Amino acid sequence: MIDRLTAALARSRADYTEIRVERTWSTAVTFRGRRLESAAASEDQGGFVRALSPGGGWGVASFTSLDRLQAMVARAVELSRAVRVTPPIRLADVAPHRADAILDLDGDVRGVPIAEKKRLLEAYNGELLAVSDRVVDTVASYRDEVSEYWYINSDGTALHELRPEVTLSGTAVARRDGTIEKGLESIGLRRGWNSVQDKAAGFREAAERAVQLLDAPMVTGGAYPVILDPELAGVFIHEAFGHLSEADFVYENPQAREMMTLGRRFGRPALNVGDNGAAPGLRGTLPFDDEGTPTQNTPLIKDGILVGRLHSRETAATMGERATGNARAISFRHPPIVRMTNTYIANGRGSFEDLIRDVKLGVYACGAFGGQTLLENFSFTAAYGRMIRDGHLAELVKDVVLAGNLFQTLDRIDHIAGDFRWNQMGGGCGKGGQAPLPVTEGAPHVRIEEALVGGDVPAGSA
Amino acid sequence: MIERLLERASRRADGGADALWRQVERTSVAFEWGRLKAAGVSEEAGVNLRVRHRGRVGVAGTTAVDASPDDVLTRALASAELGEELALAFPAPASAPPVATFFQPVADASLDRLMAMGRSLLEQLEREGCRVNVTIEREIAETRVANSAGATGAYRSTAIGVSAELWRIAGDDVLAIGDVFEAADLPGDDALGALVQSVNLRLEHALRVVAPPDGALPVVFTPAGLSALLLPVTQALSGKAVLQGISPLAARVGELVFDSRFSLTDDPLRAGRAASRPLDDECVPSGTTCLVQRGVVERFIYDLETAARARTQSTGHGQRTIFGKPVPGYTNIVLGEGGREKGEGGDALGGGLLRDVRDGLLVDELIGVGQGNVIGGAFSHPVALAYRVERGAISGRVKDAAIAGNAYDLWKRVGGFGADARWTGARYTPSVLLDGVSVARR
Numbered sequence: 001m002i003d004r005l006t007a008a009l010a011r012s013r014a015d016y017t018e019i020r021v022e023r024t025w026s027t028a029v030t031f032r033g034r035r036l037e038s039a040a041a042s043e044d045q046g047g048f049v050r051a052l053s054p055g056g057g058w059g060v061a062s063f064t065s066l067d068r069l070q071a072m073v074a075r076a077v078e079l080s081r082a083v084r085v086t087p088p089i090r091l092a093d094v095a096p097h098r099a100d101a102i103l104d105l106d107g108d109v110r111g112v113p114i115a116e117k118k119r120l121l122e123a124y125n126g127e128l129l130a131v132s133d134r135v136v137d138t139v140a141s142y143r144d145e146v147s148e149y150w151y152i153n154s155d156g157t158a159l160h161e162l163r164p165e166v167t168l169s170g171t172a173v174a175r176r177d178g179t180i181e182k183g184l185e186s187i188g189l190r191r192g193w194n195s196v197q198d199k200a201a202g203f204r205e206a207a208e209r210a211v212q213l214l215d216a217p218m219v220t221g222g223a224y225p226v227i228l229d230p231e232l233a234g235v236f237i238h239e240a241f242g243h244l245s246e247a248d249f250v251y252e253n254p255q256a257r258e259m260m261t262l263g264r265r266f267g268r269p270a271l272n273v274g275d276n277g278a279a280p281g282l283r284g285t286l287p288f289d290d291e292g293t294p295t296q297n298t299p300l301i302k303d304g305i306l307v308g309r310l311h312s313r314e315t316a317a318t319m320g321e322r323a324t325g326n327a328r329a330i331s332f333r334h335p336p337i338v339r340m341t342n343t344y345i346a347n348g349r350g351s352f353e354d355l356i357r358d359v360k361l362g363v364y365a366c367g368a369f370g371g372q373t374l375l376e377n378f379s380f381t382a383a384y385g386r387m388i389r390d391g392h393l394a395e396l397v398k399d400v401v402l403a404g405n406l407f408q409t410l411d412r413i414d415h416i417a418g419d420f421r422w423n424q425m426g427g428g429c430g431k432g433g434q435a436p437l438p439v440t441e442g443a444p445h446v447r448i449e450e451a452l453v454g455g456d457v458p459a460g461s462a
Numbered sequence: 463m464i465e466r467l468l469e470r471a472s473r474r475a476d477g478g479a480d481a482l483w484r485q486v487e488r489t490s491v492a493f494e495w496g497r498l499k500a501a502g503v504s505e506e507a508g509v510n511l512r513v514r515h516r517g518r519v520g521v522a523g524t525t526a527v528d529a530s531p532d533d534v535l536t537r538a539l540a541s542a543e544l545g546e547e548l549a550l551a552f553p554a555p556a557s558a559p560p561v562a563t564f565f566q567p568v569a570d571a572s573l574d575r576l577m578a579m580g581r582s583l584l585e586q587l588e589r590e591g592c593r594v595n596v597t598i599e600r601e602i603a604e605t606r607v608a609n610s611a612g613a614t615g616a617y618r619s620t621a622i623g624v625s626a627e628l629w630r631i632a633g634d635d636v637l638a639i640g641d642v643f644e645a646a647d648l649p650g651d652d653a654l655g656a657l658v659q660s661v662n663l664r665l666e667h668a669l670r671v672v673a674p675p676d677g678a679l680p681v682v683f684t685p686a687g688l689s690a691l692l693l694p695v696t697q698a699l700s701g702k703a704v705l706q707g708i709s710p711l712a713a714r715v716g717e718l719v720f721d722s723r724f725s726l727t728d729d730p731l732r733a734g735r736a737a738s739r740p741l742d743d744e745c746v747p748s749g750t751t752c753l754v755q756r757g758v759v760e761r762f763i764y765d766l767e768t769a770a771r772a773r774t775q776s777t778g779h780g781q782r783t784i785f786g787k788p789v790p791g792y793t794n795i796v797l798g799e800g801g802r803e804k805g806e807g808g809d810a811l812g813g814g815l816l817r818d819v820r821d822g823l824l825v826d827e828l829i830g831v832g833q834g835n836v837i838g839g840a841f842s843h844p845v846a847l848a849y850r851v852e853r854g855a856i857s858g859r860v861k862d863a864a865i866a867g868n869a870y871d872l873w874k875r876v877g878g879f880g881a882d883a884r885w886t887g888a889r890y891t892p893s894v895l896l897d898g899v900s901v902a903r904r
Binding site: 026033040041045060061062064068075089255333369381407452 | 538635
């Protein structure tokens with residue numbers, strides 16, 4: 001394949017050309033309650049070409065029929081010439097790489113019959129249903145894929161990779177009279193069949209949580225000291241801060257650039273944030289990004305100060321910085337854009353107990369049902385919460401929604417524990433019509449000295 | 463090509479088969495932060511096959527269909543082996559109603575024409591202190607559906623999407639205002655002018671920031687802002703939610719549940735809309751479905767599978783992609799008595815509804831719509847773009863405010879419908895005034 005791509009590339013008349021080809025085999029199984037909703041295997045293949053002519057813009061072509069490869073290279077070049085751009089687009093230098101990488105397949109999912117995948121998921125779904133007869137509904141899904149990937153560019157980079165992925169998720173819906181609560185388990189790994197065995201405990205806990213929440217009161221809305229568990233802290237840093245550190249947001253927008261000036265204080269000295277596409281064994285990890293740039297660990301906030309951002313080759317050249325290996329595409333249908341990989345809040349010091357010891361009344365917010373950031377404002381729905389009273393964990397509460405302003409909230413992070421962990425969840429990140437992109441988030445327990453917690457609508461307004 | 467696949471499938475699957483083949487060609491131009499940056503094309507073709515064998519149903523999809531036509535059939539049969547028994551009947555041939563889905567000017571539009579359209583928008587929107595992103599995407603598609611009962615359908619379609627987004631960052635105040643034109647036919651100068659006008663109007667009122675009000679207040683939702691109020695209702699009107707036992711409307715067909723002026727229709731036969739089509743992706747002819755009429759719940763939408771399980775008929779809402787199995791999905795959702803054009807006050811924000819508001823909000827965009835337990839109707843969202851309304855007029859933009867309420871309660875009593883009905887994606891609605899929405903400062 002690389003030879004075929006090299007031959008096609010040789011006939012490009014552009015300054016810069018890159019070609020990506022992917023062939024993906026995937027299986028998806030879903031249970032809804034006791035019923036198998038679907039079990040199906042798919043095959044997807046296609047290619048992507050991007051070209052840059054002198055003084056031209058990006059010419060882009062994607063296609064599912066590989067017979068069209070040569071024609072689509074010509075088309076991308078033609079499109080690039082049709083777009084006049086001043087000043088011209090430049091790309092940061094990246095040394096050429098030639099690599100043949102087969103990531104650890106850890107039990108190649110292509111060799112496992114679909115009936116066996118169904119059996120595995122049926123067992124986990126059974127764990128959800130067996131917890132209590134209050135569990136009235138479940139959704140459990142299994143998805144795997146192996147993607148064979150070829151990439152070449154006119155700078156001399158040629159890559160061939162075999163990339164595995166497997167995700168498992170389960171939602172338990174518990175009901176009593178009019179009250180409905182959910183518990184969620186989600187696992188996402190860049191590995192294979194062996195890595196999703198023996199996962200029953202997490203599914204059981206999710207169902208137990210849903211049942212317990214039936215008796216939990218709604219949290220009383222208001223401003224509290226809030227402790228985020230590592231899962232929610234990871235989602236928070238990805239959504240609320242990570243997207244602003246993607247350089248395509250700032251590189252050609254002077255006002256945004258000013259807001260995100262390196263050296264600006266974003267938090268207290270305890271706060272360290274980064275993005276590490278090279279961290280071993282994670283879902284957001286790959287040896288190279290989709291421009292052939294090696295992935296790396298990029299510090300973003302050091303001791304509370306903004307020190308870095310995530311780049312493609314184009315954003316890096318524009319800003320006079322180095323490419324960081326963050327240009328990613330979800331598939332051959334899309335161009336690479338600046339994305340996160342594995343985003344983290346680095347370890348602090350001390351234990352969870354140290355964080356809550358001096359909290360008289362606060363909220364411990366755990367897990368994430370969802371989150372959205374719009375500009376500098378965010379809203380996150382925790383899976384559940386516990387009240388903190390006089391330095392100790394107290395009752396379970398539900399409907400814990402955190403909302404606030406990013407800058408204020410980062411600045412109010414006053415204590416970070418030393419119990420860091422990566423959250424290997426399914427799902428993924430969405431941006432520019434490309435979702436879900438496999439990413440991972442990691443964090444220790446994090447304390448925000450004051451944050452607004454919604455839930456029961458504050459008194460006086462209902 | 464799907465005929466041959468179905469022929470092969472019918473030989474190996476004793477309960478028949480159906481298939482969808484779709485080929486899509488897209489052309490796009492992108493202006494990023496005020497500069498033309500990229501032009502692209504994409505060509506995609508694939509097939510989705512469903513078989514019924516020994517009473518069980520299975521599906522498979524592929525974009526590598528030329529390479530290995532038998533693979534997809536083998537995979538569909540393997541999928542059916544695991545599937546549950548289902549009395550799925552493939553519909554017999556029936557004539558599909560005429561609807562215009564293909565517009566030659568869209569297919570003929572050159573790259574230069576698309577770039578000129580974008581450049582013109584950019585020129586009209588650019589101003590000091592702001593940056594503008596514009597993308598234009600044109601799509602030409604061909605769809606073929608067929609089943610082993612002899613039903614077939616084929617149609618070509620076009621679509622165009624023009625989106626503009628204006629960003630203004632002042633210190634740590636980030637403001638983004640955008641709008642999208644989507645249709646099956648090319649936008650005229652009036653439609654592009656309306657897009658510019660829509661962004662300008664909302665920007666003009668957003669420059670002044672005022673304190674949000676607090677309490678149970680009248681809130682006007684713009685057509686874009688209505689998502690949080692309509693999402694629970696459309697979810698609850700899906701036959702799938704009814705089957706799953708999670709639809710609050712399940713047992714309420716024939717009952718007055720909403721304000722008697724609230725009507726909701728799904729209309730796949732609207733001329734010029736990108737979601738329109740003569741038949742659905744399962745060979746069921748298109749027809750208008752009245753979901754709620756004058757406040758009374760009329761019916762739910764079904765595809766073949768959910769209809770078979772609910773022992774009813776498909777309403778022609780089967781939607782399928784190349785991968786995965788068909789699911790019930792809406793086409794064009796129309797709120798109100800349909801087709802009511804712009805009236806007095808229709809060019810103003812709020813469509814003329816603001817004059818009755820002494821103190822309240824105008825909501826254009828919320829954060830986190832779709833999160834949480836949507837179908838129950840309860841919502842609670844920070845505002846992304848909202849304005850304070852005082853003594854019948856907008857006094858400025860509010861930040862750091864959140865609204866909450868229950869969609870079913872609020873829809874029981876509508877304060878008024880605006881004279882500004884328009885398409886927002888595949889949804890046609892005016893602005894709506896709802897009373898007693900909880901507004902909280904942060």
